[in-house]
Amino acid sequence: xxxxxxxxxxxxxxxxxxxxxxxxxxxxxxxxxxxxxxxxxxxxxxxxxxxxxxxxxxxxxxxxxxxxxxxxxxxxxxxxxxxxxxxxxxxxxxxxxxxxxxxxxxxxxxxxxxxxxxxxxxxxxxxxxxxxxxxxxxxxxxxxxxxxxxxxxxxxxxxxxxxxxxxxxxxxxxxxxx
Amino acid sequence: xxxxxxxxxxxxxxxxxxxxxxxxxxxxxxxxxxxxxxxxxxxxxxxxxxxxxxxxxxxxxxxxxxxxxxxxxxxxxxxxxxxxxxxxxxxxxxxxxxxxxxxxxxxxxxxxxxxxxxxxxxxxxxxxxxxxxxxxxxxxxxxxxxxxxxxxxxxxxxxxxxxxxxxxxxxxxxxxxx
DNA sequence: GTCGGCATGTAAGCTGTTACATGATTGA
DNA sequence: TCAATCATGTAACAGCTTACATGCCGAC
Numbered sequence: 001x002x003x004x005x006x007x008x009x010x011x012x013x014x015x016x017x018x019x020x021x022x023x024x025x026x027x028x029x030x031x032x033x034x035x036x037x038x039x040x041x042x043x044x045x046x047x048x049x050x051x052x053x054x055x056x057x058x059x060x061x062x063x064x065x066x067x068x069x070x071x072x073x074x075x076x077x078x079x080x081x082x083x084x085x086x087x088x089x090x091x092x093x094x095x096x097x098x099x100x101x102x103x104x105x106x107x108x109x110x111x112x113x114x115x116x117x118x119x120x121x122x123x124x125x126x127x128x129x130x131x132x133x134x135x136x137x138x139x140x141x142x143x144x145x146x147x148x149x150x151x152x153x154x155x156x157x158x159x160x161x162x163x164x165x166x167x168x169x170x171x172x173x174x175x176x177x178x
Numbered sequence: 179x180x181x182x183x184x185x186x187x188x189x190x191x192x193x194x195x196x197x198x199x200x201x202x203x204x205x206x207x208x209x210x211x212x213x214x215x216x217x218x219x220x221x222x223x224x225x226x227x228x229x230x231x232x233x234x235x236x237x238x239x240x241x242x243x244x245x246x247x248x249x250x251x252x253x254x255x256x257x258x259x260x261x262x263x264x265x266x267x268x269x270x271x272x273x274x275x276x277x278x279x280x281x282x283x284x285x286x287x288x289x290x291x292x293x294x295x296x297x298x299x300x301x302x303x304x305x306x307x308x309x310x311x312x313x314x315x316x317x318x319x320x321x322x323x324x325x326x327x328x329x330x331x332x333x334x335x336x337x338x339x340x341x342x343x344x345x346x347x348x349x350x351x352x353x354x355x356x
Numbered sequence: 357g358t359c360g361g362c363a364t365g366t367a368a369g370c371t372g373t374t375a376c377a378t379g380a381t382t383g384a
Numbered sequence: 385t386c387a388a389t390c391a392t393g394t395a396a397c398a399g400c401t402t403a404c405a406t407g408c409c410g411a412c
Contacts, residue, residue: 007274009280012283014284031270032274032276033276080284080288083284083288083289084289084292087277087292087293088273088296089339089342093210094211094334095268097331098210099261100327101206101207102187107258107261110262114264124258136202149278152345152349152352153275156272158288158343159345160341163341164267164338167334171179171330174327
């Protein structure tokens with residue numbers, strides 16, 4: 001039940017089109033949530049019915065009309081209510097853990113090479129994230145609130161990839177010892 | 179597409195009923211995947227149609243009949259094929275991260291107290307996991323393969339909770355500084 | 357006598373994925 | 385000329401959650 005509220009959060013910051021919102025899911029917001037444009041458009045329609053958002057149509061020359069959505073008062077109330085709800089960890093669905101578990105009874109060679117590949121890929125991603133951190137959020141003391149939040153969002157992602165990497169390397173050792 | 183294969187993994191170990199399988203999702207297997215009995219029964223029906231599993235009915239006195247499922251040769255082949263498929267990290271959908279992001283524009287008091295609660299809860303869970311590790315997997319050198327896998331499965335869970343906890347504590351500091 | 361465990365399922369609804377579909381502009 | 389970007393959607397399907405539904409047994 002988070003997707004509509006994440007969209008409301010983005011609209012709370014700025015009125016935007018479905019397209020604008022979709023783009024944000026592949027940048028900063030993407031560190032904690034992914035959504036395709038189909039999901040975004042459908043949610044916007046639903047929220048319009050519930051009167052959580054309203055929209056105006058802006059004609060453009062040579063391009064399709066922009067449907068610009070704005071959050072309503074009802075929408076704002078929904079957002080605040082959502083923030084106050086109890087927190088839970090997301091339910092884990094970890095294919096990698098499942099496959100490792102399966103190696104008890106099955107040949108693990110194929111899994112091992114796939115794991116090695118994901119490890120390499122993850123190391124690359126961590127390097128990129130570190131680079132991004134260095135270039136964008138250098139001097140911690142000079143960051144404004146928005147930047148500090150973005151930095152912590154990035155850090156969340158780094159920490160979980162890092163935790164996974166440590167685990168995966170131990171798994172490789174275990175598989176090699178058999 | 180992992181659920182059917184996880185069920186196959188469990189059946190590969192032992193023939194079992196839907197009920198047996200469901201129980202396993204709330205113990206060891208639950209560290210990396212959760213599934214309700216409804217999901218399990220439905221998947222078993224689907225897999226029976228695909229001929230990945232077969233079943234025999236065992237009448238019991240005073241209790242409902244047991245439908246005992248066994249993995250077929252086709253099922254085993256599916257399992258091996260699954261293990262060899264490329265690995266990916268699960269798509270993140272982190273409500274907590276989303277809410278933290280929203281505190282940029284919204285009052286964070288309510289969120290802060292919910293976060294504090296989840297932190298305490300997570301610390302408790304980590305203590306329990308540490309306890310479980312101590313009592314069950316004491317002497318690392320004396321464990322058999324199954325136990326080593328179980329221990330690493332538990333460790334995976336510990337590591338990710340731990341990573342989250344570190345992040346959450348930094349978030350609390352950030353929120354308090356405003 | 358009520359609650360939890362054993363054992364099975366159906367049905368509705370919500371969320372997410374994949375594929376299909378259109379059409380103009382801009383840059384390589 | 386081909387691909388990418390802007391900008392909007394529909395439709396079908398897959399997967400997960402929640403609620404509903406039954407019925408016996410043993411323990412407290």
